[in-house]
Amino acid sequence: MQGITLLVEDNDELAQFYRLNLKVWVGANVKRVSSIKGLEKFVQQEENIDLIISKSTFSPIVQKVLELDSLSNIAHIDIGTKNFEGYSVESGLDIKPLIQSCAKALGVTASDMAKLEVPEYFPIDLPHFAVLKTAICRVFKKGKSRHGLAFEVDEPINREKLVQLKKEGHDTLFVHKVDRLRMVTNINQEIATKIDMDVLNPAEALAANEMAHELLQFKLRRIGITPETTALANKSIKNMVAASKKFPKLKKLMGRLIKNKAGYLFKHSQIMMYVCSHLMDHMEWGSEEQKKTINFVAFFHDIVLENDEQAMIHSEEDLKSSRLDQREKDLVMTHAQKSAEVVVKFPSAPMGADVIVRQHHGVPHGVGFSQTYGGNLSPMTIVFILAEDFVDHLIKSGTELNVEEKITEMRERFPTQRFKKIIDVLETVTL
Numbered sequence: 001m002q003g004i005t006l007l008v009e010d011n012d013e014l015a016q017f018y019r020l021n022l023k024v025w026v027g028a029n030v031k032r033v034s035s036i037k038g039l040e041k042f043v044q045q046e047e048n049i050d051l052i053i054s055k056s057t058f059s060p061i062v063q064k065v066l067e068l069d070s071l072s073n074i075a076h077i078d079i080g081t082k083n084f085e086g087y088s089v090e091s092g093l094d095i096k097p098l099i100q101s102c103a104k105a106l107g108v109t110a111s112d113m114a115k116l117e118v119p120e121y122f123p124i125d126l127p128h129f130a131v132l133k134t135a136i137c138r139v140f141k142k143g144k145s146r147h148g149l150a151f152e153v154d155e156p157i158n159r160e161k162l163v164q165l166k167k168e169g170h171d172t173l174f175v176h177k178v179d180r181l182r183m184v185t186n187i188n189q190e191i192a193t194k195i196d197m198d199v200l201n202p203a204e205a206l207a208a209n210e211m212a213h214e215l216l217q218f219k220l221r222r223i224g225i226t227p228e229t230t231a232l233a234n235k236s237i238k239n240m241v242a243a244s245k246k247f248p249k250l251k252k253l254m255g256r257l258i259k260n261k262a263g264y265l266f267k268h269s270q271i272m273m274y275v276c277s278h279l280m281d282h283m284e285w286g287s288e289e290q291k292k293t294i295n296f297v298a299f300f301h302d303i304v305l306e307n308d309e310q311a312m313i314h315s316e317e318d319l320k321s322s323r324l325d326q327r328e329k330d331l332v333m334t335h336a337q338k339s340a341e342v343v344v345k346f347p348s349a350p351m352g353a354d355v356i357v358r359q360h361h362g363v364p365h366g367v368g369f370s371q372t373y374g375g376n377l378s379p380m381t382i383v384f385i386l387a388e389d390f391v392d393h394l395i396k397s398g399t400e401l402n403v404e405e406k407i408t409e410m411r412e413r414f415p416t417q418r419f420k421k422i423i424d425v426l427e428t429v430t431l
Contacts, residue, residue, distance in 0.1 A: 337366030
C-alpha cells in the first residue's frame with residue numbers, strides 16, 4: 001500500500017487498535033482524523049489517499065464528502081452500518097474481516113500480502129507499548145550495528161523508560177518475528193480492556209469482552225491474584241453481564257458469537273451468564289444477590305483451563321477419548337478445585353462462590369466428574385450444573401437449536417422434584 005489509509009475515528013483506543021493492526025498485517029500507511037472537520041481539511045491538503053475507514057456514525061457524511069469528483073477514486077470501508085452499500089464490516093474489533101475488506105478495496109491480493117517481508121526483528125511503533133504493564137517477550141531497540149535489548153521478558157514497561165527511549169530517538173521498538181503475533185495479540189487485548197463499552201456496537205462489545213477474558217486468564221497464570229487482575233476481572237464480569245442484556249433473545253446472542261468466531265471458553269461463560277441470569281430472575285428464591293453470585297461463578301468456573309479443547313470436556317469419558325497429554329488431563333481433572341482456589345483468594349468474592357465452582361461437575365471435592373448428583377450439593381450448585389448441561393447442548397447445536405428435545409432429555413435424566421423446577425424455568429428461556 002503506497003497511499004494513505006485514513007481513519008475517521010473519535011475514540012483514541014479504537015484508533016490505536018486500527019493503526020496497530022493495519023500497519024502490522026498489511027503494511028498500511030495509517031493517518032487519523034477525529035472529526036468530520038478534520039476529514040474535510042485532510043482531503044483538501046492530501047492527494048495521496050487510497051482508503052478511508054469510518055464507523056457508522058461518520059459513514060454517511062464520509063460518503064457525501066467522497067461524492068466530489070476529485071475524491072471519487074478513494075475507497076471507503078464502513079464499520080457497523082447495516083445494509084451498507086459498499087465495503088463494510090460489522091465489528092471493527094474483528095480484525096480479519098477488516099483486513100480482508102482493506103485488501104479488496106485496494107486490489108491487494110493474497111499473493112501480495114504473502115510477499116510482505118517479515119524481518120528477523122519485527123518493528124512496532126513505540127507508543128503501542130504504553131498500554132503494557134510487562135513485556136511478554138524480549139523487546140529490542142535498534143542500535144548502530146545491531147539490535148540491543150530494551151526490555152527483558154517479564155520486565156515492567158514503565159512510562160519513564162518509554163520517555164527515555166523516545167528521547168534517545170527510538171520511535172520504534174522490535175520483537176523477534178516469532179514473537180510478533182503474541183506481542184500484537186497482547187497489545188490488542190490491553191487496548192480492548194481500556195475501550196469504553198458505550199462506544200462499541202454489540203458485536204464489538206462481545207469481541208472486546210473475549211479479548212479481556214483471554215488476557216485475564218493469561219495474567220492469572222503468570223502473576224495470580226493481584227490488584228491488577230482483580231480490577232480486570234471485576235470490569236470483565238460487569239461488561240459481560242451488560243453485553244448479555246443487549247440481546248433480548250438467546251439465539252441472537254449465539255448467532256453473534258458464532259459470527260464473531262468466539263472461542264468455546266469465552267462463548268461458554270458468556271452464554272452461561274445469560275442463562276443463569278434468566279434462572280435467577282424466575283426461580284422463586286432467586287434474588288439480585290444470587291444473580292451476582294452465579295454470574296461470578298459463570299466467569300470463574302473454568303478460569304484455570306488453557307484452551308477450548310480442555311473446556312469442552314464434561315465427563316471422564318470425554319477426557320479418556322481426548323487427545324490431551326497427561327499434564328492437560330490432570331489439569332482438566334482438577335480444574336474445578338483449582339478454579340475454586342483462585343476464587344478463595346479473590347478479594348470480596350461473593351459468599352459461597354468458591355463452593356459452587358468446586359462442585360460444578362457434581363463432585364464435592366472438585367476432582368473429576370460425576371453423572372449423578374447427591375443431596376449434599378446446594379440448590380445454587382444444582383442450578384449451575386443444569387444450566388451448564390443446557391448451555392453445552394446449545395453450543396454444540398450451533399444455529400440448529402432443538403430445545404424441546406434437550407428439555408425432554410433433561411427431564412428423563414433428572415426426574416426428581418428438585419431438578420424439575422429448574423428445568424421448568426430453563427424451558428422458558430426466550431430463544
